[in-house]
Amino acid sequence: MTAPAPPGALHLIPLPGIGEVAPGDDVATVILGALAAAGIDLGDGDVVVVTHKIVSKAEGRLADVAEDADYRALAEAEAAAVIRRRGDLMIAITRHGFICANAGVDRSNVTGDRAVMLPIDPDASAHRIRVRLERASGVRLAVVVTDTFGRPWRRGLTDVAIGVSGMAPIRDLRGTTDATGRVLDVTEVAIVDEIAAAADLVMGKATGVPVAILRGLRWSPGDGRATDLVRPPAEDMFR
C-alpha cells in the first residue's frame, strides 16, 4: 500500500488501454479514447508524454525487415551521417540532428517483421497532438514525444525528448541566483529530457504503456523545438 502524496507533489500518470496503433490513426484521438476509458480528465498545465513509437506507426513510418540485413540497410538509409561503428552497432546522426544508435530505427514493440523509424518531424507531430488535445479538452497543455537513447559514457538507456510543443525544451536559468544568492553556474536545464526520463518510469519498455501525463509541474508556455537540444557541431567536442 503506497502512502498518500502530500500537497505540492508532482504526479506521473500512466495511461493504459492504448492498443496497437496503425498507419492513418490519429494519435490525439487514440489518446482521448484511452483517457475517457480510464476516466482521466486532462487538467490545465498537464504535460502529455508520448513515446514516438505510436506516433511513427500512425504516420506510417514502418518498414518490412524480414532479415537482419534489411534492418541494417534501413538504419543506414535513415542515417544522415555515421559517426562510429562497432560490429553491428552504428552510432548515427539522424535527419533531425539527433545522435543515437541505428539512426533511431527500432524493432521492439512492432508486430511482424517490421521496424519503426523516427517521425519525419517529431516537433510537428507533437504540435498536431497538442492542438487536437487542447481543442478537445479546453485546457492548456504541453506535449513531449520521446525516444530511448544510449549515452556514450554511461551504461543503460534513458528516454529523451525528440519532439516538443507548447513549452520551451530548455529552462534557461541564466541570471537567476541559487539559494545563497550566487548567480548559478548551471544555466540551462534540459527540462524536456528530464520530463521524458520521468515519464519512462511509468511507461517502461515492456509494459505497453506508450503515454503518460505529468501533472503539477510549473512550466511556462513557450516555443521551441526538440531539435533546439541538438548541440551545434561547432560546440561538439565528441562527434
Add this chain to the structure above:
Amino acid sequence: MTAPAPPGALHLIPLPGIGEVAPGDDVATVILGALAAAGIDLGDGDVVVVTHKIVSKAEGRLADVAEDADYRALAEAEAAAVIRRRGDLMIAITRHGFICANAGVDRSNVTGDRAVMLPIDPDASAHRIRVRLERASGVRLAVVVTDTFGRPWRRGLTDVAIGVSGMAPIRDLRGTTDATGRVLDVTEVAIVDEIAAAADLVMGKATGVPVAILRGLRWSPGDGRATDLVRPPAEDMFR
C-alpha cells in the same frame, strides 16, 4: 488548481525546509528533521533522492576558491584524467569514473568563496543515509544521490545518479518481451538516472530544495553501485 492524481500514479514529493548543511552534519538526521517539520512520513518503497551538494557539504568536501584560478586548480586536482579542454571548460574523468565538466567541482549553492567537490564515495554515502532512514522509519527504502551533468551531443543539463543504495542502478530487461511478444532490443534501462532526472523536476537548481521523495515506483531491492553505470573504457567509443 491542479487536477487530482488518479490511482496508479507515481508521485514526486519535494522536501522543503532543509537549510544550510555544514561539515559534520548527518544528512539522514537533517532529512528526518525536514520530514517531521513538513508532516511527511516515509512510506514503504519510497526512493529518497538527495542532491550530492548537501552530502558533500556534510562530508566536508569543500574548498576555498577566492579566485577563478583556485577553482580551476581544484578541478584539475579532482580529475583523474582530462579528456577534452576548450577555453575554461574541462571535461574530466572523476575518481569514480564519471565523465563530466570540471570533475564535478561546482560553486553554485555554496556560501562564501567556496566550491563543492563530489563525495569521495557517493555509493557509500547513499548507503549510510539509507540505513539511517530505514532504521528511523521502519520502512524499506532506496536512496539515490544525484549531480547535474552535461551531455556531449545535447544542450542543457540533466540530473544523473552518482550514488545509489538499496536498488540496482540498471533495470535489466534482457529476455523480457515487449507488448507484441518480441524479445526487447532495448535491454538495459538506467533507472536510477531516470529517477535522478525526475526528481530534479521538483528540486531544481534555483529553489534550494535538495531532497525529493519518489513514491509509487515499483522496484526490486537490489545491490549495485552507481559506478556500475560507468561504461567500461573498452566499450567506450567516445572518450
